[in-house]
Amino acid sequence: MSLIHRLDARSPEFDAALTRLLAYDASQDEAIETAVRDILHDVRTRGDAAILDYTARFDHVRADRLEALEIPRADWQAALDGLPADQRAALEAAADRVRRYHEHQRAETWTYTEPDGTVLGQQVTPLDRVGLYVPGGKAAYPSSVLMNAIPAKVAGVSELIMVTPTPGGARNPMVLAAAALGGADRVFAIGGAQAVGGLAYGTRTLPAVDKIVGPGNAYVAAAKRRVFGTVGIDMIAGPSEILIVADGSTPAEWLAIDLFSQAEHDELAQAILLCPDGGYLDAVQAAIERLLPAQPRADILRVSLANRGALIRTGSLEQACDIVNRIAPEHLELSVRDPQALLPLVRHAGAIFLGAYSSESLGDYCAGPNHVLPTARTARFSSPLGVYDFQKRSSLIQVSQAGAQTLGRIAATLATGEGLHAHAASASLRLDPQP
Amino acid sequence: MSLIHRLDARSPEFDAALTRLLAYDASQDEAIETAVRDILHDVRTRGDAAILDYTARFDHVRADRLEALEIPRADWQAALDGLPADQRAALEAAADRVRRYHEHQRAETWTYTEPDGTVLGQQVTPLDRVGLYVPGGKAAYPSSVLMNAIPAKVAGVSELIMVTPTPGGARNPMVLAAAALGGADRVFAIGGAQAVGGLAYGTRTLPAVDKIVGPGNAYVAAAKRRVFGTVGIDMIAGPSEILIVADGSTPAEWLAIDLFSQAEHDELAQAILLCPDGGYLDAVQAAIERLLPAQPRADILRVSLANRGALIRTGSLEQACDIVNRIAPEHLELSVRDPQALLPLVRHAGAIFLGAYSSESLGDYCAGPNHVLPTARTARFSSPLGVYDFQKRSSLIQVSQAGAQTLGRIAATLATGEGLHAHAASASLRLDPQP
Known part of the structure; x- marks a missing residue:
C-alpha cells in the first residue's frame, strides 16, 4: 500500500480515478436504524423513565430521577475556574473571536411601503429553544461546544439545552467550561438516541426543543434524521x-x-x-x-x-x-x-x-x-452553521384598502384559473362596490 | 357531525382539545417507501431507460428517447401567447411583484479587516443547477411555478430544470406559460419518483442538479426525502x-x-x-x-x-x-x-x-x-421559501503573518487540549522563529 495516491489531472483516466477516490458509502446500518426507532418510540411513550433506563444500560450511570442527571451551573463554572490559565485564556479568546464574527451574520427584520400604502416585509425572530448534542468520550471537543452554542446565543435563542453523555460518570471539564463560556442555559448528563428523543418530544423533565444541533455517533445521527420534521436539525456530517x-x-x-x-x-x-x-x-x-x-x-x-x-x-x-x-x-x-x-x-x-x-x-x-x-x-x-440557522423568517403582508383593489383583481383572475373558487371570492370580497 | 368545532380557550379541557384538533398523522406509507426505493435504484442504475419505462407505465406516455420528452422553449412561449389577455396580464403582474419582493432577500458577500491585517468574511454564491418539480393533473398550479422559479433566478441559479408529468400526454398551458415567465431553462414532461431520481443522480439526458424544490404527491415527497444529502431539498409540506x-x-x-x-x-x-x-x-x-x-x-x-x-x-x-x-x-x-x-x-x-x-x-x-x-x-x-434557499455561503479566512502569531498560539493550546497534535503543529509552524 502506497503512502498516498499520486494522480495526474491531465491524464484520460483521471475522472474515473477521482470518482473512486471520493467514493464514500453513506448508507445506513439497518441494525442501528431499528435500534434507534425502538429507543425513540420508547422515549416518546415512557419519557423520563426510558431515558433513565438507557442511560443506565449504555453509560452505566444510574439515577432515580432525570433531575439528578442535570449538571448544575455551579459545576460548569467550577470546571471553568479549574482550567489551567493558558487553556482558559485560549478558550476565552476563541469564544470572543467566534462571537464577534457571528455577530456579522445576524439578519434583521425589513419592510418597505408601496405607493398605495401596502407594506411588505420579512420579520426575523430567533428560535425559542435549541438542543445541543455534545459527544462524550474521545470525540468530546470543547471547540465544538463554542461553535454550536455561540451562533445560537447571538441569534437570540432564549434557552439552549446541552446534553452530553458521561460514560461511567466521567465528566469532561473542558466541555463543561465551554458550556459556561458558550452560554448554555442547562446541561444534562445524557446522550445517545435517548437524549435526542427526549429533546425532540419533551418529557416531564426535559423541555421539548425546536431544533437539535451538534455532532454525534451513528446512533445520534440516525435519531436526528428520524426526529427531523418534529424539530429542525443541522446537517448530518x-x-x-x-x-x-x-x-x-x-x-x-x-x-x-x-x-x-x-x-x-x-x-x-x-x-x-x-x-x-x-x-x-x-x-x-x-x-x-x-x-x-x-x-x-x-x-x-x-x-x-x-x-x-x-x-x-x-x-x-x-x-x-x-x-x-x-x-x-x-x-x-x-x-x-x-x-x-x-x-x-x-x-x-x-x-x-x-x-x-x-x-x-x-x-x-x-x-x-x-x-x-x-x-x-x-x-x-449548503452553508457553514451560522446565526441564520437559529433565526427564522415570517413574511409580513399589510395590504391597504387601495392595494386590495389592484391585488384583488389579479388574485381573483389567477384563482379562478386554478379552480380555487373561495380564494377568488376572498379576494373579490375586498373590492370596493362599483359606483 | 357538526359544521365546525367550537372551543373555549378559557376552559380547563382546552389544551387537550386543541392537541386533538392539531393532531395529524405524518407517518410514511411502507408500500410507497418500498416502491420509491426500487424506482430510485432503477433510475440510478439504468438512467434514461428506467425513466422512459416508468413514464410509459404511470403516465401512459411512450417515447424512444428521453430527449423526445423535453418540451422545447417555443412550446412554452406559445402557451404564454395563447393565454386569454386577462390571465396573461394577471400572471405577468404576479411575476413582477414576486420578483420585486424577492430581490430584497438577496444576500451579499461581506468581509472585514482586523487591525493586524487578517481578513474575515462570508462569500455568497448561487447554486449552479436546480430542479423544480411541478405536479400534473388537478394540483397543477401556475402560481406555484412562479413562487419556486423566481427566487431561484433572483438568487442567480444559472440552470433551472423543470419536470412536470403529462398524464396521457395532456399538457397544462398555464403551467408552461408560468415556466416561460418564471425563467425556467429547460422543461421535461416527466414526473413521479423517477423524475426526482433522474434530477438527483443525473442520467445521459438529464443533468444532475444540486437541489430539488416544489410540491408533489406522496411518491414525490418520499423520493425527495430519500435523495436528500445527494442534493438539497425544500421542506416536505x-x-x-x-x-x-x-x-x-x-x-x-x-x-x-x-x-x-x-x-x-x-x-x-x-x-x-x-x-x-x-x-x-x-x-x-x-x-x-x-x-x-x-x-x-x-x-x-x-x-x-x-x-x-x-x-x-x-x-x-x-x-x-x-x-x-x-x-x-x-x-x-x-x-x-x-x-x-x-x-x-x-x-x-x-x-x-x-x-x-x-x-x-x-x-x-x-x-x-x-x-x-x-x-x-x-x-x-423554518422559514418561507426564499432567495436564501438558492444561495449558499463560504467562510473566508485570510490570516496575515501577524495574525498567525496571535491565532497560532490560541489554536495550538486548544488543539493540544483536544489531543489533536497535527492541528497544533500546523498552527505552531506558522509562528515566527523566536529571536
Missing part, C-alpha cells in the same frame, strides 16, 4: 475533508502538516493537494514521509492518507479550481501567492483559507468563522 | 393551514370566506379562527352556514371544516397570540383594528397578514412574498 490548492510558494512541510491535520481526525478523513508543479508535489510527499513517523496519531494518518489522500498534479491553477468545484470540499486552502486571483474561480467550498498563513487549524479553533461545515459535496447547496 | 385572530371588526362574511379559502384545498386542510368575542364567532358560524351550500367545492369544505376546523373563543387577544405561537401556523391573519399592536406578540408563523384587507388569497398569488411556507408547526424553526 460525513467524514472531514481538506483540499489544498498550491502553487509551490508555501514551505512543503507546512502543507504536509496541514494534510495531517485533517487526516488525523479518523481513518475516513480525506486530505488532497492539487498543484501544477510536479517537483513541489514530490517535496510534499518527501515531507510526509519524513514527518509521519513522529506523529502521535501516525496509525490513523497512515490509513487515511493511503486510502483517501492524494497528491494531484494539475495542468494549471485554473484546472485545480475546476476540480475544487467538482469536489466542493469542506475546507479549502488556497496556499498560493495571490489567492484573491483564484477566489472568483471557486464556487463551492465550506470554508476558504487564503494564503500560506491561513491554516485550517486556525479556522478550527479561533479565527472566528464556524468550524461546522458542509461535507461530502454538500457545499454545492 | 404537510396539509395547508390558516389561523385567524379577529377582534370582531372585520365583516363576518369576509372571514368565513377566508376560512373557506384554506379549507377548500383538501380534506386535511386546517382553518381556525380565534376571537375573544363569542357573539362575533356566532356571526361567523352563521355566515359559514349561509355561504357554504353555494360553494363549488362545498364537499371538500364540509369535511375539512368538520374534522379540522374550529372557532375558538379566547379570554383576550393576548391569549389568542399565545395560541398562535403554540400552533405556529403556516398562514396567520391578524384581522384586527390595530394589527401592529399584536405583531410583537407573534413569534412563530410562516406568513403574517395584517389588517382586514390582507386576505391570505392575495399572498397566495400576487402580494409578493412566497406562498411556499412552513406547515405542521415547523414555522418554529
